[in-house]
Amino acid sequence: MPGADGLRFEAVHVSLGAFTLSADLTVDRGARVAVIGPSGSGKSTLLALVSGFLLPDRGRVIWRGEDLGRLAPGRRPVSIVFQDQNLLPHLTAFQNVALGLRPDLRLDRNQTDEVQGALARVGLKGFGDRLPANMSGGQQSRVALARVLLRRRPILLLDEPFAALGPALKDEMLDLLTEIAGETGATVLMVSHDPDDARRFAPQTIVVDQGVAAPPVATEGLLADPPPGLRAYLGIT
Numbered sequence: 001m002p003g004a005d006g007l008r009f010e011a012v013h014v015s016l017g018a019f020t021l022s023a024d025l026t027v028d029r030g031a032r033v034a035v036i037g038p039s040g041s042g043k044s045t046l047l048a049l050v051s052g053f054l055l056p057d058r059g060r061v062i063w064r065g066e067d068l069g070r071l072a073p074g075r076r077p078v079s080i081v082f083q084d085q086n087l088l089p090h091l092t093a094f095q096n097v098a099l100g101l102r103p104d105l106r107l108d109r110n111q112t113d114e115v116q117g118a119l120a121r122v123g124l125k126g127f128g129d130r131l132p133a134n135m136s137g138g139q140q141s142r143v144a145l146a147r148v149l150l151r152r153r154p155i156l157l158l159d160e161p162f163a164a165l166g167p168a169l170k171d172e173m174l175d176l177l178t179e180i181a182g183e184t185g186a187t188v189l190m191v192s193h194d195p196d197d198a199r200r201f202a203p204q205t206i207v208v209d210q211g212v213a214a215p216p217v218a219t220e221g222l223l224a225d226p227p228p229g230l231r232a233y234l235g236i237t
């Protein structure tokens, strides 16, 4: 059965006031997919249907054959990274990463080692005691990625995760994200406004436009010859 081993939006339809979004598509397991489209087109809505913050009015969101609609957001096999990196300001880098394992922060010896290992993996050895306010934007992104690494959830959702970073640093983070996705085998959906992010990170892209999330297509071909709806958005006349 096609899509049985991936993330499937099966005839999904959702309305938010006057806004509607439809999706009938499959993301292969382990794929890295960019989600692009005009502002307000429904990119974050698409992610919310996977995280469970939003339920479809019709249709189903299915992961490896299981209807995610049965699972509350906290029980879904999902990690999420937003632009603000979801770091708690009063917790240290170590504690912010540890939250990914134990919300009550009661770690045993092995778990403590795992958190230290994840921090080291993203280049933050020795930064465990820092508060987010005392870290650069790039370092804060690394903390968020260490948490993703530690949680090892099969689906990773990112909503403009590195939008606040300069271009060189953003590329560095996208490359680290690519490595982490590879190491965890995660299926990744990343919302971005920047086509260069899609080029660098995502072999496939979902275009969200005019109330429809289209099935993923090859990013390279899409950006080389964008469809009319995307041309205006990309600033191509």
Ligand SMILES: Nc1ncnc2c1ncn2[C@@H]1O[C@H](COP(=O)(O)OP(=O)(O)OP(=O)(O)O)[C@@H](O)[C@H]1O
Residues within 6 Å of the ligand: 016, 017, 018, 019, 037, 038, 039, 040, 041, 042, 043, 044, 045, 046
């Ligand atoms: N609770 C709500 N009630 C009514 N409309 C809503 C609600 N939440 C979102 N919308 C509308 O749904 C549409 C899609 O929003 P969404 O945040 O998914 O877009 P987006 O593509 O992620 O936008 P952006 O790129 O600007 O972040 C928007 O037009 C928004 O105004």
